[in-house]
Amino acid sequence: xxxxxxxxxxxxxxxxxxxxxxxxxxxxxxxxxxxxxxxxxxxxxxxxxxxxxxxxxxxxxxxxxxxxxxxxxxxxxxxxxxxxxxxxxxxxxxxxxxxxxxxxxxxxxxxxxxxxxxxxxxxxxxxxxxxxxxxxxxxxxxxxxxxxxxxxxxxxxxxxxxxxxxxxxxxxxxxxxxxxxxxxxxxxxxxxxxxxxxxxxxxxxxxxxxxxxxxxxxxxxxxxxxxxxxxxxxxxxxxxxxxxxxxxxxxxxxxxxxxxxxxxxxxxxxxxxxxxxxxxxxxxxxxxxxxxxxxxxxxxxxxxxxxxxxxxxxxxxxxxxxxxxxxxxxxxxxxxxxxxxxxxxxxxxxxxxxxxxxxxxxxxxxxxxxxxxxxx
Amino acid sequence: xxxxxxxxxxxxxxxxxxxxxxxxxxxxxxxxxxxxxxxxxxxxxxxxxxxxxxxxxxxxxxxxxxxxxxxxxxxxxxxxxxxxxxxxxxxxxxxxxxxxxxxxxxxxxxxxxxxxxxxxxxxxxxxxxxxxxxxxxxxxxxxxxxxxxxxxxxxxxxxxxxxxxxxxxxxxxxxxxxxxxxxxxxxxxxxxxxxxxxxxxxxxxxxxxxxxxxxxxxxxxxx
Numbered sequence: 001x002x003x004x005x006x007x008x009x010x011x012x013x014x015x016x017x018x019x020x021x022x023x024x025x026x027x028x029x030x031x032x033x034x035x036x037x038x039x040x041x042x043x044x045x046x047x048x049x050x051x052x053x054x055x056x057x058x059x060x061x062x063x064x065x066x067x068x069x070x071x072x073x074x075x076x077x078x079x080x081x082x083x084x085x086x087x088x089x090x091x092x093x094x095x096x097x098x099x100x101x102x103x104x105x106x107x108x109x110x111x112x113x114x115x116x117x118x119x120x121x122x123x124x125x126x127x128x129x130x131x132x133x134x135x136x137x138x139x140x141x142x143x144x145x146x147x148x149x150x151x152x153x154x155x156x157x158x159x160x161x162x163x164x165x166x167x168x169x170x171x172x173x174x175x176x177x178x179x180x181x182x183x184x185x186x187x188x189x190x191x192x193x194x195x196x197x198x199x200x201x202x203x204x205x206x207x208x209x210x211x212x213x214x215x216x217x218x219x220x221x222x223x224x225x226x227x228x229x230x231x232x233x234x235x236x237x238x239x240x241x242x243x244x245x246x247x248x249x250x251x252x253x254x255x256x257x258x259x260x261x262x263x264x265x266x267x268x269x270x271x272x273x274x275x276x277x278x279x280x281x282x283x284x285x286x287x288x289x290x291x292x293x294x295x296x297x298x299x300x301x302x303x304x305x306x307x308x309x310x311x312x313x314x315x316x317x318x319x320x321x322x323x324x325x326x327x328x329x330x331x332x333x334x335x336x337x338x339x340x341x342x343x344x345x346x347x348x349x350x351x352x353x354x355x356x357x358x359x360x361x362x363x364x365x366x367x368x369x370x371x372x373x374x375x376x
Numbered sequence: 377x378x379x380x381x382x383x384x385x386x387x388x389x390x391x392x393x394x395x396x397x398x399x400x401x402x403x404x405x406x407x408x409x410x411x412x413x414x415x416x417x418x419x420x421x422x423x424x425x426x427x428x429x430x431x432x433x434x435x436x437x438x439x440x441x442x443x444x445x446x447x448x449x450x451x452x453x454x455x456x457x458x459x460x461x462x463x464x465x466x467x468x469x470x471x472x473x474x475x476x477x478x479x480x481x482x483x484x485x486x487x488x489x490x491x492x493x494x495x496x497x498x499x500x501x502x503x504x505x506x507x508x509x510x511x512x513x514x515x516x517x518x519x520x521x522x523x524x525x526x527x528x529x530x531x532x533x534x535x536x537x538x539x540x541x542x543x544x545x546x547x548x549x550x551x552x553x554x555x556x557x558x559x560x561x562x563x564x565x566x567x568x569x570x571x572x573x574x575x576x577x578x579x580x581x582x583x584x585x586x587x588x589x590x591x592x593x594x595x596x597x598x599x
Contacts, residue, residue: 118463119443119462120443120444120462120463120464160577162576162577162579164576187461190463191457191465191466191467192466192467192468193454193457193466193467193468193470193567194467194468194469194470195454195467195470195565195567196454212468213468215575216579216580216583217579217580217583256577256579258576258579260576265463276576278573278576278577279577280381280577280578281381281577282445282573282577283444283445283464283571283573284573285573
């Protein structure tokens with residue numbers, strides 16, 4: 001026998017979403033998907049679970065440590081439960097949609113499951129909604145994805161969206177060029193701990209501390225990056241970033257842009273300009289994305305929004321208008337109300353006090369002889 | 377860019393605060409008079425900037441408040457940063473205050489006969505279980521940590537365990553308790569820390585404060 005309170009307990013990081021939040025989430029996802037679709041992104045729906053070796057191939061390798069695994073009793077092969085949908089879409093683009101015309105614009109939404117949450121964001125299951133733009137290596141593709149993601153949040157009424165652009169390939173390239181790769185140095189770069197970077201940076205110390213110092217508002221950061229003497233490959237990355245910033249500025253002049261040339265965490269599979277979406281007043285990022293290569297070696301870029309943090313930033317849902325319809329009311333009457341946007345709640349028993357019953361069921365009105373009556 | 381949003385600065389109670397306040401004031405932030413009243417029960421203080429508040433909490437909690445975005449800026453030692461390893465914290469400025477080191481210490485007589493290369497397992501009393509575990513794991517030693525919040529120096533003499541990991545500045549407390557510093561895990565100074573999301577969403581404002589603190593630090597070094 002299990003007690004009711006214990007039966008309510010869910011594993012860490014998992015939760016029930018109740019009314020009205022569940023409906024709100026579905027509505028927000030619907031709005032996002034409609035926005036993506038309106039700009040030519042066609043929806044795909046990969047399965048929740050697939051073979052480990054295809055799920056964790058290429059772009060998926062970075063999610064290996066976050067993936068739940070289970071043995072498939074049918075094929076006797078190991079399967080993984082997706083921790084991220086992007087690698088699945090990249091797989092689709094490389095295989096079944098390999099022959100589809102490029103650039104290929106795809107969108108998706110679904111739930112993901114992760115082995116561990118973080119202290120700041122303990123959710124292990126959450127929804128993702130995103131877009132992938134496959135088969136174009138241009139800066140315009142980079143800019144399109146950033147603008148579309150930011151615009152879709154803006155359209156939901158999320159205030160103060162800002163985009164932090166980063167170049168995850170820059171630091172590894174520099175560390176290799178200067179032969180100073182060190183785990184503690186990378187950790188210090190991640191934390192922008194200038195003192196430790198200066199101490200461990202060796203020959204690269206001055207350029208690395210300058211990179212850390214360059215992080216900030218986009219225009220200032222680009223000026224600071226321009227002043228640096230970078231190896232040719234790193235310089236090319238920097239120029240690409242400047243082009244992308246100029247393209248975004250031209251299309252979305254009001255978007256707050258920052259640049260962080262040393263940001264590297266969570267961008268392990270990225271191969272070019274990457275970005276993180278923040279909203280003012282929210283401690284957590286609401287989405288991220290960037291350029292990567294599919295398992296077929298095709299250039300691609302994309303953006304993923306995290307529905308749990310997006311929902312926290314979206315203004316609360318407007319309460320629905322609920323009307324109590326007493327038992328034995330003709331169906332045509334309540335149908336007429338529904339066509340006007342009312343939610344009807346049907347009585348299943350005859351009650352003595354209709355007003356009290358309507359209030360008890362969270363209705364602001366009830367239907368009496370075909371007309372609405374306010375309960376207050 | 378005028379911003380009306382609240383900005384909260386978390387400062388650590390105790391030892392570091394005395395060294396930190398000249399820098400906070402040097403950066404142009406002056407707390408209300410009650411801040412200097414040692415008997416005050418207030419935890420949150422207004423400043424000469426209407427939108428900036430100062431909170432005073434334990435140094436471990438400074439990191440937590442800033443990591444979760446409850447405070448936007450803070451001052452705490454890199455010992456605390458190492459222990460928590462919060463991904464949401466940036467430490468863009470070494471303030472050069474609160475200098476000390478995080479060290480392993482053991483009874484003086486044990487230190488003479490001990491050969492650390494033969495260890496497979498040690499038991500250690502510390503306020504820093506994560507740092508300690510990581511440090512010894514890197515050497516192939518399993519560290520079983522007993523978490524204490526203070527008076528670590530008592531643990532060896534009372535038989536709780538034979539070694540401790542703790543902050544050492546002059547070494548006089550260790551000496552008074554018959555302990556000897558045998559290994560330094562890290563040099564410690566206090567950092568200006570900033571919440572990652574705050575730095576991204578309010579870049580002009582926060583980089584402005586970081587550079588004010590940098591100027592205050594340089595002025596202090598020059599003096």
